[in-house]
Amino acid sequence: MIQMRKLDRYEREILGAYEKGALVSVHPTKAQFAAFRDAARGTFVKSRRVNIRLSAADLMDIQARAYEEGVPYQTLIASVLHKYVSGRLHEKRSRLTAGSTAIARKRAAR
DSSP: OOOOOOOOHHHHHHHHHHHTTOOOOOOOOHHHHHHHHHHHHHHHOOOOOOOOOOOHHHHHHHHHHHHHHTSOHHHHHHHHHHHHHTTOOOOOOOTTTTTHHHHHHHHHHO
């Protein structure tokens, strides 16, 4: 049996609106769709390779967070960097990694 996590307030609001039939599908115009497509392509084009060194503990936390989000850890790193440089990075406490940093640092120090 798959156990679902509890919904936050925003997710409950969306689910409630969906169940009431209050959500309306909006179809973009061809011009809007082209603009969205071009923006997506520009955002996700990976034209450069970068190598960085991370502590073992930080890498473990990143991999845990990526697992929690359901994305590869390198994709998560690229996404975080993109959000940071575009001014859209907002920190959210992770349920999975909240206490793992101290444990991981102790393991790495062994």
